[in-house]
Amino acid sequence: MGKRSAKGWLYLLPAILFLGFFLVYPLVDVFVYSFEESYNFASQTYAGVGTFNYSYILRDPYFLQAIKNTFILVIITVPVSTGLALVISLALNSIERLRRLFQTVYFLPYVTNTLAVGLVFMILFQRTPYTDGFVNLMLSWFGAGPVDFIDGPYAAKMFVLCLYTVWIVLPFKILILTSALASVSKDYYNAARIDNTPPFRVFRKITLPMISPSIVYLVITGFIGAFKAYSDAVALFGTNLNAAGMNTIVGYVYDMLYGSSGGYPSYASAAAIVLFVIVLTITVINLLVSRKHVHYNS
């Protein structure tokens, strides 16, 4: 090794050590734990090595429920939030008056605390001995019966969770898409106008390709974010998510580590690895699909 490269490595050393200790080592460790049966933190012992942890969690109804919940959440909220953000951004981009006001309004949820928003949703949706909640009040105006959104049927709870998630992620997506739309040169639209291009064709052939890199970015980060959902469910349904039947994969990992049933790091590690594999697979698929449809040279 030459003197120059030794110096280079010396400069890199702090970062390498830091990342090694806090990022690479834990990653490897989680992978190792996931194959060690009944690992115990306190005694640093384990019963054996094998795929027992995986076969356990894959048969655990709570984990299966968490996977189902997470997938439903992902499949509903990513397209809905991205689509809604696109519609709102297009609308914002086409108005001139009050645009700044609306931009601010749409951005507010982004700077609001998740748990505070959860409390507001509770007020909107929760039934108490005194009131059926604001949403039920509105439902009653149309003659619909009261629904228990927080402690009632699964579909109602899922609806609230999805609504909450969409509402939370919307501002960031609107922010990204409005700036992407604003950066498309007006000349393209003028050229399309002079050529009498129908509005939908302008959208499909000009706007969409031009902002496609931003959309792909939002879809990929949206998938990853939704797969890692946890705090949103806690904010709405409390910490005992298994009992509410609304747990997510990350929630399951957390419960396995610290929750009331707590103290099973091996199961938690296996669940974390399963989540990692799912996210990796989806992201790779996303990238492969988008490569065909995205235009980066603008």
Place this chain on the structure above:
Amino acid sequence: MKVSVRDLTKIFPARGRKKGEDVVAAGHVSFEIEDGELIGLLGPSGCGKSTILNLLCGLLQPTEGRIFFGEEDVTDLPAEQRGVGMVFQNYALYPHLTVMQNIMFPLQNFKGDRKLSREEIKKRTDEAARLVQIDGLMDRKPAELSGGQQQRVAIARALVKMPRILLMDEPLSNLDARLRLQTREEIRRIQRETGITTVFVTHDQDEAMSISDRIIVMQSGVVNQIGKPQEVYDSPANLFVAKFLGNPQINTFRGAVRGGEVYVGGDCILPADGIPDGEVIVGVRPEGLIPAPDGALGCRLRGVEVMGRDISVLAEHDASEAATVRSIVSAENIAMLGGGTVRFDIKPGKAFVFAADTGLRLDGRRADG
């Protein structure tokens, strides 16, 4: 297609909290373009020439005035329905589409009776590509083309739908000098072959003079003169036009008319038929100053620039508006120069007299433009 513009005015209202002045981008502009003509809309930046172009294509609505294509009043017709072709300054080619897709884009918008079959679209796209000689590059993306090739694609896209008129906004400004010469001849050729009425905007007088049938010279939103390039050059309507056309620029002197003669400094240089006494500006083209031992105008000699075919004689004069008085003569005449002063004969037809205050032409020789 004949184009008539009548009394066209565009005012951009003042914006922002501090109310400034309204901007008159075009004030009572009128002109007629004959079928098949190539018109150069010429003026310095900010003179309103691009505004006129945007009014013609319908991207802007006039404050006042009418626009006719042939007999049809198109003033209230939106840009979508005017059927014009436009070449934008930066070409505005869709970067994610290939050359072929870019060119066929306008054809695919045709609806109803005008809707074209797939074969028809292909055929017309190929024709347009051949016309501008880019038929070998159909599968490239715009980013993979040179500036000149992009320009051709933009022209093909504008022509493919057989527009009623073709508008070009500074079509050559993004090209380097050599390509500019080549492309302007190309534009001329394409315009001749298609016979399409064309308006192109430029701030480059060489460009406008070399390819236009007629030029329209604008300044501050107002048309100063309309005419054949040579006529406008030979007989400018005012001082601005005289200064704007011609390279090197015209020499201008502060002078005065006294008793039917034009004086610059102490020298009487021109007869002034019918011009009342008063302050004037005298403009003399560089080729109109001919060194002669007994010439009318005396200047201090500063030097000589040899440029091969011609030489420039550089001199100074106290009444000159610019620091340097320039005369262009052919290289054989160099021998007669010598000493500290040089005298010039003024060639008739190359010198113009303008009012000192308004800049309007005073001597009568201006042709109708």
